[in-house]
Amino acid sequence: MKRRKFSIAVLACLLTAQVGLGDPKWLTATGTSVSSRQSYSDSKGFQWDVNCYNGCLARGTSHVFSDAADLHVNGSSFNSSSGRGTRVTHTDGVEFVFGPTTKSNLKVYRRVKFFKSGLCRIVDSYYNASGSEQTPRIEVRSSTNYGMQNVTKVGDDGKKNPTGVVLESYDDDCPLVLLLARGKQTEQPPMISASSNSSSYHLRWAKLTVPAGDVVSVVYFFRQDNSQDDLQKFATTFDVRKWTKDLPAELRNSVVNFDLHIGSFHVSIPRSTLADRVELVTGNTIYGTIRNKSYKIKTPLGPLTLDASKVIGLARAKDAKGNIGTILLADGQVVTGSMLEKTMTIEVPGAGILTIPFEKMRSFGYVISKVRPEEVKFQGPYMGLRSGMRIRFAPESMALKLKRSTGEVNLPPKVITKITCTPDAETTVLFSNRSVIAGKLHCDAKAVKTDLWGPRALDAGGIVSISYAESVDRKTTLPLRIQCGKEIIYGEIVAESLKFATPYGECKIAPMNITNIGPDPAMLRSVASAESHQVAQKSQLKRAVELSLQKASQLHSTHLQTERNIQPYWVKVNAGTLPATDANYKKCKDRCDAAQKALDTELNKLRSNATALWAMGEKANSRKMSGFKNYAAMWSEKVKKSQIQINDIDQKLATEETKLAKLKKDLDAEQAKIKPAKGAKSKKALTKAHTDLKASYDAQEKIIQDLKLQKAGYAHAMRLVKLSSDFYDRMLAAYTAMPDKTAKVNLKTRPTVAVKFAGTGTVLVGHFVDPTVSVKITDDVVLSLNPATITIMTNSAALPVGVVNDSVKKLISQLGSGNYVDRKEAFEALKKMGPGIKPILLEHKNSPDAEVRMRVEELLKGL
8 A cells, every 4th residue: 555755844843853863772682693504403403594795594493494485575584784793592492683774765773682491483574764665575585405395385365375384304314494484463574485395495474564763673583493283283272472572662663473572462553662652544643742631431341541651552443433442451451332522632842733633643652761661561361252352350249150061050150260262162271270261251240340340240252361360370380281182281189999891800009109191002013003004104105206207207218329329320321411510410409408398308207296295295184195096097098008009000011111111022022133134224214223122222211210210219108107106006005004093092082091000000091980070270279070081190199009108098097196296207208298198188088086087188188
């Protein structure tokens, strides 16, 4: 969209506020000057390399990169003006800063940071010091050293523009690479182009709008890993704020392909450290002091008057009509609605007071200060609504319950960190002790006490999320961890014992004596065997491709040599009695070059087929199987047709060779007549007849030679076709032998598990008899779990069976001692032993000694 130019007054103010201050200092850094290539190894063992001449990623682990992130501005390549960069060492990694380099009226800066935990972040910044808007074409070109056999989109938005891609190299030694380049809420997202059977993947901004005197930045990330699943999980849970919080505030606010405005709830409000900032829908920016004292707004929850001192700024969607906008408050609340006031007043230095209609604004933001900080700290609890609002509320005014397949659970606010809701789908609850459970949320939202409106009736279906705390308590150490599918539960099994059926009988197991619960080892061996077989078949598949290509290359070389061997004869039969001149030889060479080009085309087709089939082998399903069979049948048919063509030529050759034999016989007969003939006239006539016959013979011989050359061409074509047919047959055989990936045992629903005991190392394989198991997450929350859904359970507090029983029992009997010091000493010793002694304490719960009973009861409560 073309934007209007600034007015003279506004432009003067802007240049005074921005350009007059010189280049932004936050785009540079202080550190050690470095040149050439710099390397860094992260904590996961992956290597990162940066070229200090142009800021590109060079090499990497097993040379996976080949000049990745090569920046081009309007077709001109970015490079460090001095061929050097600045190295800055951080506690969480190392960063390299390059620039400025002037490209197309822009000063370009680049930051490349390698995080210790395993991530590369690149930030490209464009500073427009001119007096007019710039719209450069930005392209970030990247290459892999060995080509890409597979490209997987990440976060596809349905418009063929994913948030990132996972790239898989042809070299098995190379790790996979994740590229993330756009957020879901973006002002100017890039186009990401990457495809299999290629070595290049690019980011493109056709027109990146950089206002006069302003800075626009883009940020993107690379990650190396050997696991496709781990990269997908990382991309799904990627929090861009976590990986950019170390950047200067001004730099974060200049990023346009991710939403990095700290404290926003899907609200992007550009702000400044210089003055209040207003951005118009035309793209012009005005700096000054906003004079409004308050803002009246009509919201879905009713009218509201907001004191200006509590407002950080307002943002309007590009397609918003009228005065509809979203306001961000200093306490983190977000309010959406239409402005009841029509205009805003702003005092502009050198230009006086301007009155601007809200509908003419894209956004406004107050200057960053202590009163209105750039990063809003958590001041919840907050409730996120589907209308786009985030409001503070009193948690005790809303009762929450979660319905699960095994029962209903109350959700007390004091033990919950966050609740995430999706319409007509599963609700996820995160507890402060890191437990995660799922179900369907039921809540009473008839009179919720809100911070801004007072008591309000809310639509329960309109709730997106409820945040009670900023983060979970990661300092808490909980010994028992249970995983049931997506649910992760930290807590305690309430039952004193669990019934467990084995092939050898039923038994009772004390939960605190269990070290862990996991899949049946025999089943795991079966799965491992199947996966090992799959890897072996995959290797055979790859070898089939290599052998086919190798054989094609040998066949190619042999045929070219044959073509060269027939060159002299071709000159002879086509040049007649003329000498083998350079011109005639050139004709022959051109013919052979054309044949070589045709053969190269055939070989490239075969390589392409091999690559396509290899990709097909990676994604096994019946449709691809049908494709293999169709290809094999097609090439088999081509072999038959080629054979028919060769048979036709053989028949023609037989006919023409019969004619040649008759001509040879006639020539010999004419030759025999010449010698005994008498008279010059007679000899002359016979000689002429012989010469004519010889010409016919030579012509017939040329026909035969041409047919032989034609047959040689068909024979070579048939060999290529036969090679392709054999190739597909081999691929089909190897592919058919691969085990179906979907045939893996479903560990989540299989009831047979292995239970391992502490100390003794005993392993029992079987299944739990009880239909449900009660697990206490907190004192207020007890869950009922289906034991068949438990995939993993670990218990770090388990004590060895039979090893400490005697010492524990001795201490328990000491609890009834007549000496107070002995009783106290035993009590403290038992208390330090932890939950593992609970089964033994339960045995003494009904001790005849009243003192022992009292002390045991007290210990059980503490455990």
